[in-house]
Amino acid sequence: MNVDLKEQLKQHSGLAAIYDEALADIAAAAAEVELGAARVRHLGRKSRLSRLLRAIPEMPASERPLAGKLGNQVRAALEEELVVRWQALESAELEKRLEQERVDITLPGEPLAGGRMHLITQTLWEIEDIFTGLGYRIAEGPEVETDYYNFTALNTPEGHPARSLHDTFFIKGKEGVLLRTHTSPVQVRVMEKEDPPVYVIIPGRVYRRDSDATHTPMFHQVEGLAVDEHITMADLKGTLESFAKAMFGAERQVRLRPHFFPFTEPSVEVDVSCMICGGKGCRSCKHSGWLEILGAGLVDPNVFGFVNYNPDEISGFAFGMGVERIAMLKHGVTDLRMFYDNDLRFIKQF
Amino acid sequence: MKVPISWLKEYVDIDLPVEELAERLALTGTAVERISHVGLPAAGGNLDRFVVGRVVSIEPHPNADRLALCRVETGPETAQIVCGTRNFREGDRTAVCLPGGMLPDGRRLEAAEIRGVRSEGMMCSESELGLAAKSAGIMILPEDAPVGARLADYLPVSDEVLELEITPNRPDCLSVYGVAREVAAVTGARLKAAPVRDIKPRGDDNIEELVNISVSGPDLCPRYGARLIAGVRIGPSPAWLKARLIAAGLRPVNNVVDITNYVMWTLGEPMHAFDLAGIAGRQLTARSAVKGEEITTIDGVRRRLAPGMPVIADGEKPVAIAGIMGGRDSEVAAGSTDILLEAANFDGRSIMEASMALSLRSESSTRFEKGLDQELVLQALAMASRLITMIAGGRLVPGQYDIQAKPFEAGVIHLRPHRVAALLGAEVPAAEIRTILTKLGFKVKKEGAGLHAGVPSFRADVEREVDLVEEVARVFGLQLIPPSLPSGMRAMGGLSWEQACRRRLVQMLAGRGLNEVITYSFIGLDFADRLRLGESDIRRDAARLANPLSAEQSQMRTLMLPSLLMTVSANLAQRNFDVNIFEVGRVYYPVKGERLCDERETVAGCLCSFLQGQSWRGNTRGPDFFTGKGLVEALFKELAGSCSVRRTKEPFLHPGKAADIIVSGSRIGYVGEVHPLVLRAFDIDRPVVAFELFLGELIASSSEIAVFEDLINFPASFQDIAVVVDEDTPAAEIIAVVREAGAPLLHNVRVFDFFTGSQVGPGKKSIALNLEFRSPQRTLTDAEVDSARALIVRALDERLKASLRL
């Protein structure tokens, strides 16, 4: 409300009455329709204000300036008041409409397309990312292999007792051709092609002729190989410790136990402190506090001999892990075969 | 390898708790699978409840004819025991379980009234003590058993057993004495002498007069030793021997056979005992089998022998498969009196091959195939001779056979201490290196800055300096090596471009609603028929497995589709109806003249449900050919590559709703609806859209680096045209004409409407195109755009007889 105008209107009772009445009507309008009616009534051609303004030329000259000035001020003030009221009514009506449009926000959202990657792929990528972060490249190689790369060049000649540990699938009609039993043959292929330093990991499918609750005829391995000047057992230990902490948590410990593999010397098995019980001992770790996660060792000089590396100038370590085992330990999967049943209820969990 | 602790303690002075011993072994390279307990439970003083008793008197039970009432001296006291068997006499020593004692099967004995008479204990049978599977009466102990003593102090009736996993390079540890040597080395405990003290023969005959033994083929049999023991009495083994064998997981048979097994378990040398009476012509030869020979082994199985298999033959036929299993005809059994004892060294590889060919493995073959110490031959003969004459009586006939092609020569290895540090990354003091190697049986001599290590006969696995480094490392303790990272790392890590692209495609497909599966790379023989492949389709020619596990997994796949359809089918059977799946894997094509396959990395998928999940707001469209094609196009778009399509001839696809995918003129895969007959062959009851693309070619079609084009500063002009053409004119042809005519200002063409029917008349179709004109150098004028459009319209009319629809 215009206080100044109110004061001035004390000089003109007629306009004051028109103004007050119009203001009251505008304020009382409860909807846009009523506001429209108020506009017609108070500002329309037939309104008292319009009639008064039209009658000004007939007024005595002394009254004309005041009436004209105040009349126009009243009109302007009322127009403004109408706009203000209009906006107020409009937003109130919008609010009311929006209020009526409310939905049950607890209903599900639009189910956008989205699938999951297989847990093995997720685990493989996680392993790959850890080692690429440590400076390794990823090497790949054939799954249908020759016994030269799968065994012989890995210091496992024909008749070697370690060959009997592998249940190997052979290819019909091709002498000495088989499904690789580990991704280690790619080690040899990489070293044949490249000079040291070599830092690679080798993920991939491998095959063994074994199928029961704890074996599937196909599974996944990640092999690692580092060959350089002055590579030591201590480097192997530190590398695998970094891996175990990145994969299973910063508080994990690693321990090496001597073991035997034909293509490494010395050979070790690597345990990580049990992530389920924190090392205190539980069913999963057979109450030892340790879980075996991979096999490793320093590359046997005989393997270097097969690829014409000089074991007096360089040394290296290699390790190999089963991806399924890592995934099972990390995610608590209890049945290996579920990875290859490909039941979507399983796949969508991860 | 099961090693009972009480047996181990005969050869090494240890008093470590068994768990600590197991831990020490595990950390030095002998994996302990478990520690088990055999015989009587030891907890809670249970072993005090079992004593040696002496039967003082036997009287009939007043109320039961078949029961006896015995008074048994069990130390200072005498117990009254009611007994159901009568195989003993007054004065016999027996094993008595006092009230409160718990048997191996968990039964606890309490004092009880039996038919009105109090019984204060039980006299035990061998089976009740866990010393035999079955026994006829109670166990009678030898005269020397001290009455009142704990039974466990007299007989190994309760023991801890280490179950060890011995790696194939350490056959020396497939023996209790070998493990004792290892224990001594890794704990510092004192190793006692091996139990191989010999005995004197008796008599004035000689083995060479009584039996003629020869070796033909020293490759098969580097050393053959034999002795003769005459006049033995075959019978059951004494309780201590049975208890030991049972604890080690062996089955007692009779005294002589048990002793050969006992010697094998103690020293690691498999032995065989022949009944001399079963050997024709008093003549034995170690040779390889000849064609057509057969033998019935002691397990009663008739086996056909292949040439080259090592056998021991008498004057007529094979009497044993050497190193694997003996023959039934010369088996030592009740009534045998003269025993020919064999201890030999057979070639490991020959034994392994024969054992594999015969599918016959034994404790003997698993030892021989790893290559055994030749020096064990005479040690085993000495130990067995002593035990047999002691337990089964008889006399050792003078003389022995020891046929050896080449005597053992110890290898000597030079070890440079700096190599130890260089390989381990930790310093091991020279004195410690010497101590470790000496404890392990090496003959160590200082030599300049390093040392010479003489390799003992039982460690043929140690041949090189690095092998000595391993021996030092494992005993020194790997836990003492400080962790580090390779110091000279000059390499750069990361994924290759192809590997990164593969990851992007996997993520893209998962993001679009497909779930990744990983299926076996093998498929069944019938896949080609199920996919309706033609007789000459090269994909029928798959790499077959020589030794598959099953017909369903008998060859390497040449197409991904069958694996995926099987997965779809299996999921539908599980009522998982929301099946949209993909896999990145390989297909394997045999290559003529090559040993390896052409392995092609492939991305493939099957859609049979809404890609977008079903909503309470109603459904979107289910997948069809265009869904599949859209997905394939999205794969190319992800890598900024492009492809074209061609009608396909794949017999497993819908002939009208499927396409080959073409990149630079060659076919790299397909997309389309799967043929209904193929779906039926895989038990799938709903439409499936499939695609399969060679990943290498898909990635090769992509551009590695995107190059900037100014799409911002000079705005495009858009024009729509709708044309009517013959129904069989492909959209791709229309677009090609439009593109050619609109060049160079036409930047893009998009189909935004398509229909056939009454509006356009029979045999016709209408297609509406949105044309985007632009120049990277300037804003186009209306006149330029109009004239470009006019050229397009004219070309469509001239080349495709297309009329403009207004």
Ligand SMILES: [Zn+2]
């Ligand atoms: Zn645990």
